[in-house]
Amino acid sequence: MSEERERLAAALARVPYAAFLGVRAELKGDELTLVMPFSEHLIGNPALPALHGGVVGALMELTALTQLAITSKSNTFPKTIDIGVDYLRSGRPKDTYARARVVKIGRRIANVQAEAWQSERSAPIAAMHGHFLLADEGDGGS
């Protein structure tokens, strides 16, 4: 079972965009944390400097997709239907972490929330909620 989850983390590593962001997955059992180490190219406003808001949103979206694939025991990533991102605090030029919570999985649609933080888990820099379309398992799936 844990091999499947490791395979998923490896699947994430295959996603070119994840490599572009520099994201890596850390799995504890079935709990996933995505780590995005700081890099200059992630900056939005260089005067502060602050992480680009879109990048923080993308990190949370990737976390939600990956967590959902793990939780729904699927081999493929689901598709994003919609996301809403709330920006809470400016993203500093340091590492960023994200976790997602699957609120509800239906047969086709899942509702997921995610948060991104830096120095303090209790002071998130952004929060996301979204709806995702689960992968069609095709022949004989769940």
Added chain:
Amino acid sequence: MSKDSKDGAYWEGEEALQRIRTMSDFTPQCRALGVEVVSIRDGAVRARVPYKPEIAGDPDTGVIAGGVITTFLDHVCGMATFIKLSEPTPIATIDLRIDYMRAAAPGRAVLAEAFCHKVGRNVAFVRAVAFEDEPSNPVAHATATFMVNPTAARKMGANLRERRK
């Protein structure tokens, strides 16, 4: 302000294009993505992110990752706000909502068009659409709000200092 319309004044022409091109040039993430400003027409900003394999979501299909669209839409909405401001001041996204209608076509560039339909004293309201050829066949729709008058604002280097509790 160069022009007035029922939706409020906005910069236009070469000056506006220069303003937002400068904004993009100074944004490291936009340089990394290769975002190009295409045009400004009737207050709507149109920009383009060219395809490259590094920003694909699925290495087998060559479809641009959803997260790229998220970042791109956030940025184009910011640019649409920028041309509505009387002075170039920093703006910060408050919230961003995106509906994904379909995956982008494999290997193709994605365009986005954003329009800031209201700027208040504190908040700007923007809507945008992402597409390959025409907005009438959209990849995604977005709405965003931005803080436009961050007076308590953040001075240069603010993010380098420790926050006080």
